[in-house]
Amino acid sequence: QLRVVESGGGSVQAGGSLNLSCTTPGLTFDDYEMGWFRQAPGKEREGVACLNWSTGNSAYADSVKGRFTISRDNAKDTVYLQMNSLKTEDTAMYYCAAEKRYMTGCYLFTSEYRYWGQGTQVTVSP
Numbered sequence: 854q855l856r857v858v859e860s861g862g863g864s865v866q867a868g869g870s871l872n873l874s875c876t877t878p879g880l881t882f883d884d885y886e887m888g889w890f891r892q893a894p895g896k897e898r899e900g901v902a903c904l905n906w907s908t909g910n911s912a913y914a915d916s917v918k919g920r921f922t923i924s925r926d927n928a929k930d931t932v933y934l935q936m937n938s939l940k941t942e943d944t945a946m947y948y949c950a951a952e953k954r955y956m957t958g959c960y961l962f963t964s965e966y967r968y969w970g971q972g973t974q975v976t977v978s979p
Contacts, residue, residue, distance in 0.1 A: 857970035862947060865977055872934070886904070888903040891943075893946075911959065914961060922937075939975075
């Protein structure tokens with residue numbers, strides 16, 4: 854069973870920044886798609902950003918375009934989500950997900966990923 858581990862959540866004021874990290878201990882990301890998702894209380898889990906490790910192609914939800922950036926560190930087998938200009942509506946539990954797939958893009962749908970982390974909480978105050 855592939856283990857996915859997120860870190861980097863916390864509490865910030867609106868306008869602030871956080872950088873989330875995701876890794877899968879003991880596994881390299883070749884041929885994997887990596888996705889960041891979030892779930893606010895009472896809402897469904899939604900896709901935020903995703904990255905195809907092999908091609909570097911990425912995709913973003915409209916709500917975070919221009920503010921969030923997904924990136925990777927090949928040497929560390931780590932994917933990051935840099936979140937800038939945070940808004941109160943970004944408050945949620947953030948999850949990292951992984952799926953092995955031989956494609957050039959990536960998906961922002963929860964149903965497309967089998968492996969999930971436990972989540973890291975992001976709280977943005979006014």
